[in-house]
Amino acid sequence: xxxxxxxxxxxxxxxxxxxxxxxxxxxxxxxxxxxxxxxxxxxxxxxxxxxxxxxxxxxxxxxxxxxxxxxxxxxxxxxxxxxxxxxxxxxxxxxxxxxxxxxxxxxxxxxxxxxxxxxxxxxxxxxxxxxxxxxxxxxxxxxxxxxxxxxxxxxxxxxxxxxxxxxxxxxxxxxxxxxxxxxxxxxxxxxxxxxxxxxxxxxxxxxxxxxxxxxxxxxxxxxxxxxxxxxxxxxxxxxxxxxxxxxxxxxxxxxxxxxxxxxxxxxxxxxxxxxxxxxxxxxxxxxxxxxxxxxxxxxxxxxxxxxxxxxxxxxxxxxxxxxx
Amino acid sequence: xxxxxxxxxxxxxxxxxxxxxxxxxxxxxxxxxxxxxxxxxxxxxxxxxxxxxxxxxxxxxxxxxxxxxxxxxxxxxxxxxxxxxxxxxxxxxxxxxxxxxxxxxxxxxxxxxxxxxxxxxxxxxxxxxxxxxxxxxxxxxxxxxxxxxxxxxxxxxxxxxxxxxxxxxxxxxxxxxxxxxxxxxxxxxxxxxxxxxxxxxxxxxxxxxxxxxxxxxxxxxxxxxxxxxxxxxxxxxxxxxxxxxxxxxxxxxxxxxxxxxxxxxxxxxxxxxxxxxxxxxxxxxxxxxxxxxxxxxxxxxxxxxxxxxxxxxxxxxxxxxxxxxxxxxxxxxxxxxxxxxxxxxxxxxxxxxxxxxxxxxxxxxxxxxxxxxxxxxxxxxxxxxxxxxxxxxx
Numbered sequence: 001x002x003x004x005x006x007x008x009x010x011x012x013x014x015x016x017x018x019x020x021x022x023x024x025x026x027x028x029x030x031x032x033x034x035x036x037x038x039x040x041x042x043x044x045x046x047x048x049x050x051x052x053x054x055x056x057x058x059x060x061x062x063x064x065x066x067x068x069x070x071x072x073x074x075x076x077x078x079x080x081x082x083x084x085x086x087x088x089x090x091x092x093x094x095x096x097x098x099x100x101x102x103x104x105x106x107x108x109x110x111x112x113x114x115x116x117x118x119x120x121x122x123x124x125x126x127x128x129x130x131x132x133x134x135x136x137x138x139x140x141x142x143x144x145x146x147x148x149x150x151x152x153x154x155x156x157x158x159x160x161x162x163x164x165x166x167x168x169x170x171x172x173x174x175x176x177x178x179x180x181x182x183x184x185x186x187x188x189x190x191x192x193x194x195x196x197x198x199x200x201x202x203x204x205x206x207x208x209x210x211x212x213x214x215x216x217x218x219x220x221x222x223x224x225x226x227x228x229x230x231x232x233x234x235x236x237x238x239x240x241x242x243x244x245x246x247x248x249x250x251x252x253x254x255x256x257x258x259x260x261x262x263x264x265x266x267x268x269x270x271x272x273x274x275x276x277x278x279x280x281x282x283x284x285x286x287x288x289x290x291x292x293x294x295x296x297x298x299x300x301x302x303x304x305x306x307x308x309x310x311x312x313x314x315x316x317x318x319x320x321x322x323x324x
Numbered sequence: 325x326x327x328x329x330x331x332x333x334x335x336x337x338x339x340x341x342x343x344x345x346x347x348x349x350x351x352x353x354x355x356x357x358x359x360x361x362x363x364x365x366x367x368x369x370x371x372x373x374x375x376x377x378x379x380x381x382x383x384x385x386x387x388x389x390x391x392x393x394x395x396x397x398x399x400x401x402x403x404x405x406x407x408x409x410x411x412x413x414x415x416x417x418x419x420x421x422x423x424x425x426x427x428x429x430x431x432x433x434x435x436x437x438x439x440x441x442x443x444x445x446x447x448x449x450x451x452x453x454x455x456x457x458x459x460x461x462x463x464x465x466x467x468x469x470x471x472x473x474x475x476x477x478x479x480x481x482x483x484x485x486x487x488x489x490x491x492x493x494x495x496x497x498x499x500x501x502x503x504x505x506x507x508x509x510x511x512x513x514x515x516x517x518x519x520x521x522x523x524x525x526x527x528x529x530x531x532x533x534x535x536x537x538x539x540x541x542x543x544x545x546x547x548x549x550x551x552x553x554x555x556x557x558x559x560x561x562x563x564x565x566x567x568x569x570x571x572x573x574x575x576x577x578x579x580x581x582x583x584x585x586x587x588x589x590x591x592x593x594x595x596x597x598x599x600x601x602x603x604x605x606x607x608x609x610x611x612x613x614x615x616x617x618x619x620x621x622x623x624x625x626x627x628x629x630x631x632x633x634x635x636x637x638x639x640x641x642x643x644x645x646x647x648x649x650x651x652x653x654x655x656x657x658x659x660x661x662x663x664x665x666x667x668x669x670x671x672x673x674x675x676x677x678x679x680x681x682x683x684x685x686x687x688x689x690x691x692x693x694x695x696x697x698x699x700x701x702x703x704x705x706x707x708x709x710x711x712x713x714x715x716x717x718x
Contacts, residue, residue, distance in 0.1 A: 017556055024565075028572055148696035150648055152655055153670060153688040156677065164678045263563075264652050278564070279656060282571050290571055294564045301561045 007310060014306040019076070021298050025291065026075050030068065039285075079295060085288035089281065094292035097277060101293075105262065105273035107179060108188050112195045113254060120200045121246060124207025125239055128215060129230075136208075143204045146197035151257075152264035155194045159268065162190060173270045191269050199257050203250060211242040244312075251308035255301055356406040360399060367395045393519055393578045400522040401447075425708035432704030435697035442694055446514035453511060456664075459503035466491040467498040467506075467682050476679050478503075498682040500672060506686050513666040513687060517694060520581060520650055521643045527585035528592055529639060533631065535589065536596025537623050540604070551597070557590035563649060567658065576660035580653065584646055592638055599634060600627045640702035644695040651691055666691045 037058045044054030078084065084094035127139040163171040170187050177183040214220065215238050223233045263275030270276075274293060281289035370390055412419045427433060464477040471488040477499075480489035491498060497506040539550040566583050569575065575583075600623075603609065609626055617625070654667025661668060666687040673683025 013552075013555070017559055020556055021560065025568065028568060144696060144699065148644070148699055149692050150651055150688070150695070152652060153684075153692065156670075156674065156684060157688070160677050160681060261652075264655065267656065278567065282567060282658065285571075290568065294561075294568050297564050298561050302559055305559050 003313070006313065010306060010309055014302050018299060018302045021302070022076060022079050022295065023072075025294065025298075026072055029287070029291070030071065084292040084295070087281070087286055087289040087292070089284040089286040089289060094288050097289060098274065098292055098296055101272060101274045101277040104175070104271055105266070105275070107184070108191050108195070108265075108271065108273075109258065109262065111188070112192045112199070115192065115196050116199045116203060116254065117250065119196070120203030120250075121207040121239065121242060123200070124204040125211045125234060125242060127204065128208045128211040128238075129234060131212060139204060139208075142197075143201035145201075146199075147201035149197070151194055151198045151261040152268050154197065155191065155265055155268040158190050158194060171270075173272070175272060191265050191271065194265060195257065195261065198261060199254060203246065207242050207246050210245050211238045214238045214241050247308070247311050251304050251311070255304040258300070352406045352410055355410070356402060359402045359406075363395060363398055363402070366390070367392075370395075391578070393523070393581065396523050397519045400526040403526060404522065422708050426704055429700075429704040429707065431700045435700040435704075438693060438697045439701065442514045443518055445511050446516075446518035449511035450515050453508050455512065456504035456508040459499075461503060462495070462499055463501055463503040464676070464680050465489075465495045465499040465503075466680075467686070468493055468496050470498075470682070472679070497686045498680070500669070500683050501676055501680070506669070506683060509664055509669050510666065510687055510690055512664040513669065513690070516577065516650075516663055516665040517647055519577070520646050523581050524585040524588065524646050525639045525643060527581075528589045528642060529635060531586075532589040532592025533596050533628060533635065535593040536631075537600050537627055539593065540597045540600040541619060541623065547597075551594070554590045554593050557587055558594075560587050562587040563652075566649075566653070570653075570658050577663045577665075580650060580660075584649060588642060588646075592635060592642075595638060596631050596635065599631045603627055603630050637702055637706045640698055640705055644698040647691065647695060647698075 037055055040054045040058035041051040045051045082095055084098075086092075087094045087097050090097050123139055127136045130136050159169075159171065162169045168186075169190055173187055174183070177187070215234075217237075220233060220237050223237050228236075262273070263278060265271070266273045266275035267279055274296065278290065278293040278297075281293060367390075412422075461479050462477070462481055464472070465481055466472045466477070466489060468491040471485075471490045473488060477489050481494055482490040482492035484490070495505050495507070497510065499505055500509070535550065535554070539547050539554075542550070562584060565587070566580070569579070569583060573579075604622075604627065609622060612622060612626060650665055651667030651670065654661075654663075654665050655671040655674075657671060669687040670684050670691075673680065673687075677684055
């Protein structure tokens with residue numbers, strides 16, 4: 001299989017996966033009683049009306065009385081044309097609410113991703129170069145610490161220390177400050193730090209173990225014998241081959257953290273981003289919004305996995321397209 | 325476990341080995357059956373014959389009720405005893421070898437001790453300690469050796485010196501806003517954590533190993549379809565899907581365990597498949613095939629035991645993720661608030677954080693140490709069970 005065909009097949013497969021997940025979501029929703037309909041029934045009963053009639057009307061209003069396959073095609077069409085419905089709790093289209101929230105999520109996600117991607121391999125390679133020194137042990141200890149401490153717990157503790165006791169950061173996120181201002185940097189510093197400690201550990205461990213393999217390779221000995229400076233030798237001959245296997249774990253790691261922990265971190269620090277939007281939609285029983293945010297995260301995961309696979313095949317020519 | 329080939333060749337009882345009929349039960353299976361039977365009867369009795377609100381053990385005068393999760397937990401404990409602990413005792417030579425390899429990794433030994441404490445505490449704790457009761461009078465007691473401003477606790481149980489209330493051994497880790505003993509709640513949380521660890525591991529291992537070996541031995545398009553299915557499972561955002569399921573259906577600890585383990589076996593299945601493909605190329609498999617072993621016997625006798633040792637490592641590294649997810653859900657307040665898990669305790673103490681930080685700190689640190697211990701243990705098992713993997717784990 002050629003590269004072009006592999007990419008096509010992989011992209012098509014990502015489309016299939018997203019369709020399957022959308023279908024499962026639809027089935028989950030249609031198998032359960034709709035909270036909106038139940039609310040209508042309760043309201044009718046409270047106002048002395050006929051609950052059954054109210055249910056009938058509510059179902060008709062939402063198109064629930066149509067056959068399953070018609071609703072399914074409508075649903076799928078809506079999802080892929082980005083017509084995700086109206087959010088009743090926020091009184092705006094779901095897609096707009098997601099867009100607004102994304103603005104805040106991006107403000108801490110971008111610095112966090114950049115820091116992890118840059119610092120992780122650097123510290124890992126440094127630690128491999130000084131293997132079994134106290135610096136290496138310190139880095140390893142930090143990696144395990146960051147990996148094992150629950151992000152939300154770490155966030156609460158830091159908020160307690162810096163927000164409540166030392167009063168250097170605001171306890172509740174302030175949305176009024178400009179994006180590129182000192183205030184914003186200060187209030188985002190702790191969330192970014194928490195997320196970086198959570199994600200950097202795995203990156204450091206992988207890059208340390210991978211580069212340990214390369215630093216005694218023949219090409220490194222040749223480079224040293226020729227008198228190449230250690231910095232240059234490590235930058236060109238160790239870092240580069242290390243990045244290839246790293247790229248596979250990196251995307252998966254970041255995605256896992258983005259999907260799970262960012263929600264918690266946003267709730268802890270009160271950032272009105274995507275995670276918090278999902279959470280508030282759940283609390284206010286806003287079905288369309290719950291669905292919209294869930295699907296958004298799902299599509300991010302599918303696209304992330306796709307990019308990971310493609311990047312890996314581009315970077316590592318040894319991988320054959322048939323065997324993945 | 326790799327139990328095959330551990331005896332010395334001249335001591336092998338060949339007549340014992342040649343009895344390899346499919347229905348000959350080993351002592352492990354007999355023990356498993358004997359212990360599972362009463363449990364199954366008890367489960368049937370609990371679900372069919374007594375009301376939902378009647379405690380399971382009312383017939384012997386105990387006010388203790390068993391949920392489905394408890395039954396399954398005991399079942400997995402039996403499973404672990406008969407097929408993990410007993411084989412280790414039956415093969416002392418291999419056990420000594422594993423222990424020698426394992427002992428070299430000191431953090432892992434410490435981790436094992438810690439997990440042992442959590443395990444024993446989780447099993448015995450709820451039996452000997454009564455469930456924490458609400459006592460508003462003793463709310464916000466500080467942990468022993470520490471002190472808080474006198475006005476924080478409702479009434480100070482310990483002594484008051486210079487306007488500060490000191491903690492007592494009666495409440496070694498302090499009390500919550502409702503006067504519940506934090507230490508007792510942590511011990512009860514150990515049970516929940518162990519239930520999550522054991523049950524999810526069993527489900528993931530069962531599905532993963534079955535699916536992986538089936539896929540490897542079917543080959544062709546069946547294999548292709550099964551592996552694409554694994555792809556879907558792997559790219560499923562389980563945490564969000566679970567939130568969605570909670571939103572639509574609601575659900576407790578049982579639902580959590582089922583959903584998370586049903587979406588976590590993808591990696592295991594993929595791993596088992598590649599491993600059994602490479603094992604089935606080995607000489608000893610060919611030899612047993614020539615001697616007339618059926619596919620079932622080959623899989624059961626050679627492939628699964630050889631895969632199992634590396635699976636154990638992978639499963640150990642999966643458990644901390646589950647514990648973390650449970651704590652996160654509990655913290656968000658969407659978990660089952662009647663389950664006394666560590667996450668529930670953390671979320672309960674969050675609003676009192678600035679003046680009663682022990683309510684959050686104690687369970688948080690226990691959770692952190694447990695996750696850390698599972699990670700260290702997984703790393704060490706990788707080295708001890710899989711010498712050829714040559715993991716560069718210091």
